[in-house]
Amino acid sequence: MLPAIRDGSSLNQALDLGYRQVLVERGSLLAMLGPLVSAARQGIAIFVNLDGVEGLAGDSAALAFLATDLGFSGVLSVKPHLLRDASRFRLRTVQRIHALDSTGLETGLNSIVSPAPYAIAIAPAVAVPQVMPTIRLTTMAPVWGTGFVTSAAQAKEVLLAGADVVASSRPDVWLDFIRIPVRG
């Protein structure tokens, strides 16, 4: 389970529950810089959705800042050129692919970058059970599911369908996920 956060207070909620990795999904990255940097210093893995956060340009300077100045772990984006650039800064690259219909999924899978991404992120996560067979025809990369995960039971379904990581923006799901053992 990867808590998707959007501000300092949701970051603290995730850390208080004991999570050691977070996804900055929305909001102004610059407004929560302080808490994020101190978390990164304590060994928390921080991933940033470059398509969702505000305050960063989509260029090399922004990636260098995340990797070198802040010590973040990785980035997510739908944009192949950003991911290629990010891998130069030794950021882990997660390619976001929208699973809205089969035509769009095909386009997304055809755009998978080289070097191979660290993982691919399927949005919405709840489509993962339907699209996993198609994905596996193209890539064996680890699959993350993001978007529309509104219960721990749903998160479990996504993982059982073969996802390696599932993200949710709901603190109640983060809590239930810890309480209820979802993986045998």
Added chain:
Amino acid sequence: MATRIVVPPARIGAVDGSVTRLLDAFSRVPVAAVVSRAEELPRALTSQVPVVFFLRPPAFHLGPLVWAVQARGKLAFVHIDLIAGLGKDRAGIAFLAREIGVNGIITSHSALVAAAKAERVIAMQRLLLHDDLAVPSALAALEHARPDIVEVLPGVIFPLVVDRIRARVPLPIIVGGFMTEPEQRNAALERGAVAISTGTTSLWP
């Protein structure tokens, strides 16, 4: 199917762009055939499906495909965001409406919805639901653009958001995206969709 450039007939004013006809057609057969390759068209033409969505064919080879659909008494929609070769702007919409004579245009962009309405073709706005955090802004865009009809994707999300959409915008809804099983079609129709859109030929009656 071979496509070639054909000089379009004078069609201005000849095409029915009324949403009433679309809804009538869906009340008889609630399925739109999604055609992303020209080879899939013959199967759609011989089916009972009253509406064909073109997703991918190059814009400047579209004419014969659209006219073949209309010759069968079906309605032809073109996805302007996805077709190759055409500007995603007013001039692009005007080309599809006036030169090709499409019945309707599918887009996820509010500005193109307005342009389609100005050209008096049916404006179908796609609601792309990949993330729950994006729902409020997507609904605000929909409320602002006021398309004739909404297409919600992917199908698996529809039951989760249908009440929120209805509370905000009282528009007819088509459900599309990974609709491959009859059960999915039935579930969408039971929850109030006027039709489903699918490229799965076994769901084309």
